Amino acid sequence: MVCAIRATPRPSLFQTAPEGQGPRPGKEALPYEVQTTVYEGPFDLLLHLITREEVDLWEISLSAIVDAYVAEVERMEVVDLDGATEFLVIAATLVELKCRRLLPGPAEVDVDEELALFEERDLLLARLLECKTFRDAGEALARLAGTAGLSHPRTAGLEPHLLELVPDLLGGVSPTDVRAAYLRATEAKRPPTVDLDHVAPIRLSVRDVVDELAVSLPTRGAVTFRRLTSGLASRLDVIVRFLAVLELYKQGLVELDQPSTFAELTVTWTGSATAELATVDAYEG
Amino acid sequence: MSSSEARRALEAILMVAEEPVDLQLLAELLELAPGRVEELCADLAAAYQADDRGFVLVRVAGGYRFQSHPDLAAYVERFVLHGQSARLSAAALETLAIVAYKQPVSRAQVAAIRGVNADAVMRTLQQRGYVEEVGRDPGPGQALLYGTTRLFLERLGLDSLAELPPLAEFVPGPDAVEAFERGLGVREE
Amino acid sequence: MSSSEARRALEAILMVAEEPVDLQLLAELLELAPGRVEELCADLAAAYQADDRGFVLVRVAGGYRFQSHPDLAAYVERFVLHGQSARLSAAALETLAIVAYKQPVSRAQVAAIRGVNADAVMRTLQQRGYVEEVGRDPGPGQALLYGTTRLFLERLGLDSLAELPPLAEFVPGPDAVEAFERGLGVREE
Numbered sequence: 117m118v119c120a121i122r123a124t125p126r127p128s129l130f131q132t133a134p135e136g137q138g139p140r141p142g143k144e145a146l147p148y149e150v151q152t153t154v155y156e157g158p159f160d161l162l163l164h165l166i167t168r169e170e171v172d173l174w175e176i177s178l179s180a181i182v183d184a185y186v187a188e189v190e191r192m193e194v195v196d197l198d199g200a201t202e203f204l205v206i207a208a209t210l211v212e213l214k215c216r217r218l219l220p221g222p223a224e225v226d227v228d229e230e231l232a233l234f235e236e237r238d239l240l241l242a243r244l245l246e247c248k249t250f251r252d253a254g255e256a257l258a259r260l261a262g263t264a265g266l267s268h269p270r271t272a273g274l275e276p277h278l279l280e281l282v283p284d285l286l287g288g289v290s291p292t293d294v295r296a297a298y299l300r301a302t303e304a305k306r307p308p309t310v311d312l313d314h315v316a317p318i319r320l321s322v323r324d325v326v327d328e329l330a331v332s333l334p335t336r337g338a339v340t341f342r343r344l345t346s347g348l349a350s351r352l353d354v355i356v357r358f359l360a361v362l363e364l365y366k367q368g369l370v371e372l373d374q375p376s377t378f379a380e381l382t383v384t385w386t387g388s389a390t391a392e393l394a395t396v397d398a399y400e401g
Numbered sequence: 402m403s404s405s406e407a408r409r410a411l412e413a414i415l416m417v418a419e420e421p422v423d424l425q426l427l428a429e430l431l432e433l434a435p436g437r438v439e440e441l442c443a444d445l446a447a448a449y450q451a452d453d454r455g456f457v458l459v460r461v462a463g464g465y466r467f468q469s470h471p472d473l474a475a476y477v478e479r480f481v482l483h484g485q486s487a488r489l490s491a492a493a494l495e496t497l498a499i500v501a502y503k504q505p506v507s508r509a510q511v512a513a514i515r516g517v518n519a520d521a522v523m524r525t526l527q528q529r530g531y532v533e534e535v536g537r538d539p540g541p542g543q544a545l546l547y548g549t550t551r552l553f554l555e556r557l558g559l560d561s562l563a564e565l566p567p568l569a570e571f572v573p574g575p576d577a578v579e580a581f582e583r584g585l586g587v588r589e590e
Numbered sequence: 591m592s593s594s595e596a597r598r599a600l601e602a603i604l605m606v607a608e609e610p611v612d613l614q615l616l617a618e619l620l621e622l623a624p625g626r627v628e629e630l631c632a633d634l635a636a637a638y639q640a641d642d643r644g645f646v647l648v649r650v651a652g653g654y655r656f657q658s659h660p661d662l663a664a665y666v667e668r669f670v671l672h673g674q675s676a677r678l679s680a681a682a683l684e685t686l687a688i689v690a691y692k693q694p695v696s697r698a699q700v701a702a703i704r705g706v707n708a709d710a711v712m713r714t715l716q717q718r719g720y721v722e723e724v725g726r727d728p729g730p731g732q733a734l735l736y737g738t739t740r741l742f743l744e745r746l747g748l749d750s751l752a753e754l755p756p757l758a759e760f761v762p763g764p765d766a767v768e769a770f771e772r773g774l775g776v777r778e779e
Contacts, residue, residue, distance in 0.1 A: 159516035160492075244581055245573050246514055247495075252571040253502060254494030257557060260566075264558030266471035267457065268481055268606040273419040273717060274670060275657045281670045285678040285718055286745035294746065295755040297680075298687035301704055342569070354572065362578060372575065381575075405642065410665040412644030413658035417666055419714070430668050452641070453594065455601030469602035476599040477606055479619050530707050 159247045238322050242355045249355075325360035333370065333385040341381040407431055408441050411465075421464030421555065462554035463561060489529075496522045497531060501553070502568050505535050505546035523547065531556070596620055597630050610652035685711045686720055690742070690754060694724050694735035712736065720745075 274281075333339070341361065345354045361383055364370040369387035374380070402410075410431055415422060428435040442465050446458040455470050469477045489497065496519055499511050511519040526532040527547075535548035549562070559565065573581070591599075599620055604611060616631075617624040631654055635647040644659050658666045678686075685708055688700050700708040715721040716736075724737040738751070748754065 241578075241581055243514070243516070245578065247516065248573055248577070248581075249568065249571045250498045250502070250514060251491070251495045253498035253566075253568060254491070254496075256566055256571065257498055257501065258489070258494050260557040260559070263471070264556060266474040267459070267468040267558070268474075268477050268602075269420075269555070270416070270456075270467040270605050270656075271419050272417070272608050272656070273714075274417050278417060278666065278670055279717065279719075281667055284745060285682075286720070286742070289678070289683070289746065291746050291748060291753070291755050293683070294687045294690055295757060297683045298691050298757065301684035301688055354569075358572070358578070362575065374575065409642065409644030409659065410662050413662035413666050414669045416645045416656055416658045417669070419710075422669075426669075426672075430665060430672065448641075452637075453598065455598030456605040467605055469606050470598065473599055473602035476619060477602050480603045480611075480615075481606060524705075528701065528706055533706075 159244060162244060163248055163251070238359065242359065245355050245358075322356055322359045322363060325357050326363050329357075329360055329364060330369070333364075333383070334387070336385070338382050338384040341383060344383065402431065402433075404441065404444075407433060407437075408445055411438070411441055411445065415458070415465060415467055418466065421460075421462050421466040423464045424460075427465065459558070460560050461558055462551045489526075490522075493522050493525055497526055497549075497553075500526070500532050500547055501549050501562070501565060504548035504562075506548075507538055507544035507546055509544060511547075591620065591622070593630065593633075596622060596626075597634055600627070600630055600634065604647065604654055604656050607655065610650050610655040612653040616654065679711075681706075682711050682714060686715055686738070686742075689715070689721050689736055690738050690751070691757060693737035693751075695737075696727055696733035696735055698733060700736075 329344075341358070344361070345357050361370065361372070365372050367387075369385065371384045371386050373382045373384070411427065414427065414430065424435050424438060428438045431438060433441075442458060442460070449457060455473050456467055457470050458465060458467055492515075495515065496511055499514050500506055500523075503510065503514075508519050508523055511523065523532065530550055531553040532547050533550050534545050536546045538544040538546055554561065600616065603616065603619060613624050613627060617627045620627060622630075631647060631649070638645065638647060644662050645656050646659050647654060647656055681704075684704060685700060688703050689695055689712075692699065692703075697708055697712055700712065712721065716723075719739055720742045721736050722739050723734050725735045727733040727735055743750065
């Protein structure tokens with residue numbers, strides 16, 4: 117099974133405030149402030165449930181999640197079909213994962229289906245992490261803007277006597293140019309196009325990366341995570357690589373060392389050079 | 402031209418500018434190397450600081466400009482009536498971060514990351530002047546691609562996009578990932 | 591407030607002001623007597639002169655303002671002629687065209703058509719004398735309405751706005767569109 121058996125205490129991470137705001141101890145000091153209860157779609161809702169409520173989604177009824185989202189949809193004046201569809205997919209994945217957990221044992225489960233489900237779940241996890249990354253980045257941008265906003269720029273422009281020096285800006289501009297500019301400004305912004313981006317959603321395989329690392333890491337000794345991900349263009353790739361490292365960690369094949377939050381994460385191979393990858397089999401199908 | 406004359410000329414030009422003046426343009430106007438202009442601007446900024454002036458000379462969005470000293474914000478805000486800009490919502494900030502770090506990016510790509518339609522938020526960001534169209538995807542569909550504007554840099558007080566804090570700083574740490582995994586039931590207690 | 595704090599606050603306010611700031615207003619902002627503000631401004635002006643700065647603090651008809659030092663006019667002129675201010679950007683031309691064809695029009699209406707905030711561009715057009723305030727919207731909000739100036743007509747070689755090339759052959763007017771939509775039952779009466 118892919119589920120790690122390692123028992124860990126409840127994480128303390130979400131009891132600390134976001135970076136830069138200092139620690140805010142206590143349960144009622146909300147670690148991640150959702151400014152509004154109107155959820156912006158499924159990721160928003162899931163992030164809220166997982167981070168703020170610190171709930172194990174399995175401990176609460178899925179119908180409660182669905183009800184919460186449906187309530188939000190009803191409050192919206194315009195139904196966001198994309199968002200609603202996305203939510204259905206995610207809810208279906210959650211329902212399926214939950215069903216799996218209630219089933220007696222892996223022997224009775226179709227292996228292919230199970231693997232497809234795990235991939236779906238990994239993808240969901242990767243996307244949630246990416247979403248959280250940008251949310252925190254957005255807050256950092258707001259802090260930058262807040263600091264910069266304390267200074268106000270000089271925008272005075274030319275002193276009156278200098279305005280006479282300005283060349284005739286309309287020199288060479290004809291009335292027809294003005295008409296053309298008007299038409300340009302008012303033209304229907306763009307012809308409707310069918311956007312195909314969503315047809316080919318990003319698909320990543322944690323397993324592939326696990327395989328790759330199992331080959332390359334034994335020869336590299338200690339290597340920083342930054343090094344492992346240098347040259348990766350997509351953040352999702354970085355996140356998948358991160359999940360792969362965690363997978364190896366779960367299997368006891370690497371050691372992770374991170375002296376403090378945001379410090380450099382060092383990955384050291386501790387398995388034998390020809391270690392059997394337990395979960396790789398499980399992923400195959 | 403003497404250094405003192407060049408410094409004075411810089412002060413005069415920046416005083417009549419409406420927006421940050423590009424380093425390159427300053428260099429051309431003064432017939433000096435850009436590196437020299439940078440040094441002179443640094444001299445001026447240091448002098449204002451040493452003299453405890455109520456204004457500062459900063460480098461932002463690729464150019465230089467005068468602005469009020471941040472610790473006098475209370476006085477300036479009494480005077481500046483046009484209440485700067487309304488705060489952006491959490492959704493808008495998140496979207497802005499995606500555009501900032503992934504530009505050029507299409508609306509569909511933004512929507513894919515956020516899991517919701519991004520049209521309304523993107524329109525707001527465009528209207529505020531923080532985001533603009535920067536081209537079209539060469540692939541099928543020719544989706545419009547978006548990027549951040551010079552105003553975005555100005556508002557954040559950044560000289561260039563390279564000064565954005567690295568996105569890696571915001572990637573959730575191992576503890577967070579564990580919590581997420583537990584939330585999704587990947588990991589058992 | 592200490593004198594040094596008051597001087598710094600004066601510098602900050604005058605630095606961000608677009609127009610000369612009235613002595614009375616400065617006195618109110620700093621909660622000082624006008625006579626005291628005059629003294630402080632004189633102190634500042636003297637300090638800039640002693641430091642041989644490239645700008646001066648002057649008292650003009652409307653109040654106090656920073657401006658470039660007159661003996662640096664040559665550099666400032668070069669900036670005016672070659673700088674960013676020497677050309678009408680595509681955005682400015684589009685904005686001017688919208689005002690020309692839709693006047694009287696509010697900034698908000700211009701922004702709605704262009705899809706981006708129009709304040710900075712409108713201000714430039716006003717400074718250049720191509721656009722001016724022509725009245726107020728009688729509706730709620732009483733938005734300022736803008737139109738083009740005589741200078742605009744002169745520069746384009748037109749006698750009156752009626753000589754602007756008609757748009758009709760390409761774009762049906764709002765009335766025509768409405769009538770059309772009514773005919774299709776899109777719009778309710």
